[in-house]
Amino acid sequence: MTSIHELLHILGVSAGHFPKYLDDKGKIYEKAIVDWTSASGVTGKALATPKLLEYARTFYGCKTWPSIPLENDGGSGSLGSHFERTLFFNEVMTGSAIKDKVVSAFTWKMLEDSGWYGPIEAEHFEVFSAGQGNGCDWEKSCHADSNSEYFCKKADSTGCNFAMNAFGICQD
Numbered sequence: 661m662t663s664i665h666e667l668l669h670i671l672g673v674s675a676g677h678f679p680k681y682l683d684d685k686g687k688i689y690e691k692a693i694v695d696w697t698s699a700s701g702v703t704g705k706a707l708a709t710p711k712l713l714e715y716a717r718t719f720y721g722c723k724t725w726p727s728i729p730l731e732n733d734g735g736s737g738s739l740g741s742h743f744e745r746t747l748f749f750n751e752v753m754t755g756s757a758i759k760d761k762v763v764s765a766f767t768w769k770m771l772e773d774s775g776w777y778g779p780i781e782a783e784h785f786e787v788f789s790a791g792q793g794n795g796c797d798w799e800k801s802c803h804a805d806s807n808s809e810y811f812c813k814k815a816d817s818t819g820c821n822f823a824m825n826a827f828g829i830c831q832d
Contacts, residue, residue, distance in 0.1 A: 672774040675740035682775025704732030709773035722796035764788030
């Protein structure tokens with residue numbers, strides 16, 4: 661998956677490419693990148709392109725989902741060039757190694773919004789379910805100090821993994 665991840669950066673998933681994304685008329689989006697503040701007060705950048713937002717609003721079940729948060733941690737290779745880990749767990753375009761990565765519709769919609777590629781058929785989307793159908797409050801529950809079932813309560817405890825499809829063990 662590392663090769664696919666890096667290839668997706670070359671194809672347009674990076675902080676250097678986002679400001680060059682084109683709308684349907686071939687013009688650069690004026691507000692592809694927006695400021696973002698999490699429910700816990702963390703700030704960063706986010707993508708607010710139309711196909712990506714349309715998909716996110718349907719996926720989360722929130723008609724007002726404002727933007728897709730980008731990674732706000734790490735060095736220049738991670739910061740702003742990946743999906744925010746706390747929302748996108750095992751999506752291939754998060755910024756650190758994790759097992760069972762998937763290339764979800766979020767990545768494909770981002771590439772469509774670049775204006776450089778045509779529509780991508782849904783048969784290419786891999787299953788990604790973190791937060792699906794959880795509504796507009798999903799982001800508020802997506803940080804480690806929340807009571808979300810997606811985060812460990814203590815080290816060495818067991819419970820469901822983030823995909824809710826297997827047991828996992830919390831580690832420091």
